[in-house]
Amino acid sequence: MTIPLILASKSVPRRNVLYSAGVCPTIRVSHVDEPAALEHAAEQAGVSVDELSVNQRVMILAEAKAQAVYQAYRNVADAAAAATGERVTAYPLKAVGVGDAGSVPSSSDLTAVPASASSSASPASGVTGGKASDITRDFSGVDVPTTVEPIHTPADGAGKGGSGVNGTDADDTGSTGANGSGTNNASAIQGLTTAAVGPLILGCDSMFLFNGECHGKPHSADVARERLRAMRGHSGELWTGHCLIDFATGRVARGASHAIVHFSDYSDRDIERYIATGEPLEVAGSFTLEGFGGAFIDGIEGDPHGIIGLSLPLARRLAGELGVEWTDLWNVARGEHDPAPKADGVTSSASGSVPPKENVRQPGDGWIDCDCGRRHWGLNGASGVLLARRDAVTGKVTHVVMQHRALWSAEGGTWGIPGGATADGESAIEGALRESYEEANITPEDIEVVGAYREDHGNWAYTTVFAFEKPGHTVMPRANDDESMEIEWVSIDEVPNRKLLTAMRTDWPRFRARLDTIAEEPAR
Template identity: 50%
Template sequence: MTIPLILASQSPSRRDRLVRAGIRPTIRVSQVDEPAALQTAAAEQGVSLHFLPARERVAILAGAKAGAVQERLLAVIDAESRAAGEQVVSRPLEDGYGSVHSRLPMDRAVAGEQGMLNAGVGPLVIGCDSLFEFQGEPLGKPHTPERALERLKSMRGETGTLWTGHCLIDLATGRRANASSRAQVTFGDYTDADMAAYVATGEPLEVAGSFTLEGQGSAFIRSIEGDPSGVMGLSLPTMRSLVEGLGIKWPDLWNEREDRERQQAVRPQASAAPAGNVHQPGDGWIDCACGRLHWGLNGAAGVLLARRDPDSGLVSEVLLQHRATWSAEGGTWGVPGGAIADGESPVEGALRESHEEANISPEDIDVVGSYVEDHGPWAYTTVFAMEREGHRVEPRMNDDESLELAWVPLDQVADRKLLGAFGRDWPAFLNRLKALSPVK
């Protein structure tokens, strides 16, 4: 059994380190306010931030990053565990469109899914942070060319210590393991002109210590003593020790070969996705018996979020996404959603995707049913949800997959250019929404 790994970082270097080691991680950016996390930790210890050593800082931030992703995923699991209503399953390739193949209470439906809610182990969440300690001072990312150039000049011919903190969390059990790696980095002799040219590449601006071992900066490093992989943001030996310390075998995380094999059926979209988009486990196309290509190797899912009229208590509007032009059927309107990741159930995938795309926090909604269009090797799950009493969802485009988000009155949905499948299903969805009892 392959155990999914979630990397709480958007660092290409950390992701590439894992991929080359046979592990393609799912990327979930932590969005931790790093200065605030350090200030809080220093205050809790009753010391000034200045007195927190680099080794302690990287441990604090690695834990904060992994913990933030853990908290977000636990909120998804909690919302799924509270699911009510009914799951309706249609198998149109067997029974025809518009038919109902089966019905099941949502609590039984989610209990029978393979996902985070019912996992005995995993997914594993790994958070990392790196700092370069030079002459007793911790140096993070320089951010500006001027600061990077000043640092690199001062480090010429000198030695510093690169610390990398690691925090590994088993989401299923809550168990946590922490460790830090270190390496002594000695810089070579170089000219000011060399450094000006290097800084002009932009490479040293957003990396700890203003240098990288795997990039153009590697030519200016004379030697490394200690763990070289930690210098690249993630120490594989350290991480393997943490994994095995939780009683998990390292080979159980290997999924890169399987992922490549699953990708063989992938075909390019009509328009290319933005260059910064990262391939995630579960991304890819399914060549379906219906004659179409469907996105999501594990299927796909989205959230149809409804809002009640404050006076009548009846459902009055739904939140829709105007899809980015580069996406499948770009320019149409549908529900926020996407491919289900490895290790997720359809409801979990829908809740996570709707937060990533539209800022729909699982803490603010109640799942009240679902509709599954099952094509056999692929299915799309529409999760019906309502704003929780006393909560209000403020939609926001958190990524580049939307042109806009809008609350649309029920009687105006059909006037929009709808995604094909959503438009076909909307009359049934509308009847289902109208049937929801008003809040008493």
């Protein structure tokens, strides 16, 4: 069984180190206030920040980052565990007259679907549609068989994670990894609250010690220039702290690595050209080993990976302290190359937009050749949150949170709900809660899950998670990343007037009816 790893950092070099070593991590940025974390730790120790050693500083910050992400996942798991209500599962491929589930739809099927109907289409399709295999089948008007179960009842069959008919992110283009051949793995089915081990959460921090001073990222050209001039022809120490947390047990392992770096006697012209690349501005010590700066390093004593920001030997030892074998984290096949964000080599024909270069494949990302004859996004399926607000007096639903999808995404420019591919190691509800926070700032501690709707295609399914704001709590939605043009509370009566994602347009009448019914039930 592969144990998922969550990297509490958006550092591309750190992710690349892991990927090259066979581990494709889930990326979750910690958003830690680093100066505040150091000040708090110094105050607890009864010293000033300046009195903290470089070793202490990188350990403090690495743990602060790991703990912040641990708490974020804890909030997701707690909200999912507290879910109430029922899960309605629809089986459109079992409907009378739909035809052989595994067959590719006929041309008449395709012409019945609007050109924009592509909730599972590639980023290339935009609002003009894509390949026929990418266009979502339209099951409106079909008498679809359904089952009703308590929301925590394990889903039977494949596609347990869910999939993207009502807002899946077919946004971040990717391909399958060592464990991602299009089948759902056991860890994705278990969920965060039932796993005996993992996922592991890794926090990292790096600082450069030079002439007795600790240097982090310079952030400006002037600071980088001053440091690079002082460092040439001399040596310094690069320290990297790691904190690894096992989510299942809460156990923590910490450690730090360091290496001595010997710099060449580079020129002022070299410095100016190096600064012009932008590379030294956002890296600890104002230099890199694996980039433009590597040519100006004459030698290294110690752990070279630690200089890049992630020490593989240290991470392996920390995993061992938690009882996890490093090889249990491998989820990338030997020789597999990390796919670029725009793996299909195309752009949105409607806008000329391309996925942002920061978008990288994460565990669970990839295409499924669905039994319905189309392609869908999410190796473990996908899910999203339909969050509703109720009137404080009447209890009636007044608004829902809607996502205006980025132009480069599938059916870009339409409105749907925030959500995406279910990651390895999480359930459909957990995936929906994580994605809705990452994309739309829907804070899981401020909402209550009250039901779900799962459209099951056999080897692929999408779960729409119904939720209300908790009484006395307020969710302030906003676009947390570049997958949305805007996120906003939309009046319940205004929703059908928006240009909706194809499947959302089909499902909205029943979704509204269900929200109204749940809102009328006795207080939970």
